[in-house]
Amino acid sequence: MLRLEKRPSPSKAWNYATPVLAVLLTMVAGGVLFVILGKNPFEAIKLIFWDPLFSEQFAAYSRPQLLVKAGPLILIAVGLSVGFRAGIWNIGAEGQYIIGALCAAAVALAFYPADSVLVFPLMILAGAAGGWAWAMIPAILKTRFNTNEILVSLLLVYVAEKLLAAAATGFMRNPDGAGFPGSRNIHQYGAASNMELFANSGLHWGGVAAFIAVLFTYLLLQRHILGFHVRLAGQAPRAARFAGVAPARLVLMCMGLSGAFAGMAGMFELAGPARLISIDFNAGYGFTAIIVAFLGRLHPVGIVLAGLLLALTYIGGELAQFMLNLPAAAIQVFQGMLLFFLLALDVLSNYRIRLAAPSRSSEAA
């Protein structure tokens, strides 16, 4: 019989091992899924995890895509990780990402076609402010009326999507666009363009921002008293109040930070790879970033690795879709399984599995 036994203190080794194990289990379960879909599982797994980086045929296009996709994932995920550590669950980064992009687009379109070095930094500020403001809605509702930030932030994603659709088809539509939906191409507007920094590297300013955000978050969590209070509030809320942490201020700070990071990610995406505001501008980064945050153990360095991995599943998934005719949903299932296995395996950090022999005392009696 198997039995779970609580460890006296959490296991460090399992803490590191579970993400790796979760990836392996996802590959196995994903393989089974591909077999059911009638595909060769080995080919599919290779196509997702190996070919984007190392196949001669695809790597030239796919490899730079890795940083393109990982940038926003990491930027959003480090922001979310701070709140998650404090037990503040911002599930609506996708919405904050959209609003950030809309605000940045508004700045760019307002200045168009002026050529000023200030446009780009202003767009970054607008993106961050937009995401921050959108995150403040669930934050203030929570601190004032004790609403559930999970529900409010999640539902606001759908509000943001409606605003996005309205912008793309209405108030931000390109006046020279012959009536097609979508804004002006901001990537082609020099002063606002988020250019690739090195040819074929995939690195744009969003990647730089993600790197700075990782460094900032690392310092905050490990070295700053605020980061300590964040962790304290997540682990022992009563002890945090005793230590002098004001819960409402913490909610505002964590929601604000994650919202601002998500909004910035939306801005970099808009001015870079996405090029313009369109109905299907958002690609689910805000949701996938939740997986990235947990897979990376809510640790900034872990999030970098997890962000790269999840970016790979995006690229590989597209490749598999295109080469093997896998349905687009298959890759979402794949990402979902990853989170599922990770959370299931997490039990091992705090518990050990024991093979319990049936008790002998009854025979002795």
Next chain:
Amino acid sequence: MSTPLLSIQGLTKVYPGVIANSDVSFDIGEGEVHALLGENGAGKSTLVKAIYGLIRPNEGRMLWRGEPYAPNAPAQARATGVAMVFQHFSLFDAMDVAENVALGMDNPPPIRELAARITEVSHNYGLPLDPTRMVGDLSAGERQRVEIIRCLLQNPQLLIMDEPTSVLTPQEVEILFKTLRQLRAEGRSILYISHKLEEIRSLCENATVLRLGKVVGRADPRQESARSLAEMMVGQTLHTPSRDPASPGKLLLEVRDLSVASPTAFGTALKGVALKVHAGEVLGIGGVAGNGQDELLGALSGELRAPADMVLMAGDPVGQMGPTARRAMGLLCAPEERLGHAAAPDMSLTENALLTGAWREKLVNQGFVNWGKARGFAETVIQRFDVRTPGPHVAARALSGGNLQKFVIGREILQRPSVLVVNQPTWGVDASAAAAIRQAILDLAQAGAAVVVISQDLDELLEVADNFAALNGGRLSAPRPVKGLTMDQIGLMLGGAAEGETNAAA
């Protein structure tokens, strides 16, 4: 000799890394009140859990009236005739008495019938209880009655009581003892677990003493002195904390007509609490838990805000300040709940040292934590307060209750408070650690701090306090000098009787 009701033979229970019980044997006769004595961690709870079918022993056997007895589950134990009243009640605040009793029964009768039986049984045993009252509104003593009556309805042969008096006032203890004696007269047996020796001497005819999981003595408590029993329990001679008498200095902490609502649904609001504590003085606040102790500590620590001039620190109003600002002024606190309130369970001792020591010990510079210095402070606490642990990197939850309590108290005392407020400083702490903690509190007062000790343990308060006040239903009686106070007077103060009220009004 007749066959004993329950015979325990060579019982051993091993947990990973700990032997909780090792070869424990004793008998409980029919109609006997048997005491199980021992410090915290001596293995008393493990033993009674085995008798009650909550855990299964690794070795040894039990005989019930000569027949093998190996319960797999509490239901089986109850069917045999064993009932247990736990130290920590398992009652639902938002349900009434009858509903709570029904929840603990294997085959509850219809609720109206049950209510009638509750009234009957409570009347027969002198434990008045209204089955329609909400449990959330009951006092600790009344809650215990719910648990006892729940047991008595099963008509048990053996009643196990785990530390039943720890939450009762002296008067309530008397009522309980009358009931227990009546049960004995009916031929029922009682296994009575306690570390209060006077009680055991007045109630029990046999005692088994456990230390570190082993039986270290058997005695007839009526033939022993409390001291000899204590030394049997601890295995060494006991040191009584002491200090030189001193005249009180200037007024450091004053609470004026403090009324605040409780932040929790079934908490107790504070109503017109007033107290003064001078430098060098220890004020002991007694009372059964749940009468506003947590709220009072919160109002003093700053977790609970009050109008500014209701709490004064050396004359300055601090009622509106948060914990950090009050700490900066020298008002430090140690809450009752060690894990989760005073300390974060999964964090290291270094991080827990930072928890309250951040500003006073200057462990933070411009917002950045100096982890080396924090570790140093944790090490100092560990060393000065004899905390048994491999080092400051260990998680708080890995420490035993007594060691963590020494760490928590030491962390505050080493920050040189001018006012220290502690709630239940030695709850669940073994005797030698408790003595060390009390001595540290006395030394702090001796050095000129004002100390407030909130405790349910009257013996502890009489030992450390200069003045005594009782907290009852959120009201605090007027403090009185401990010298010359009799147990009867204390009982009346705790019960909130007329005398205490008039004094408070005066």
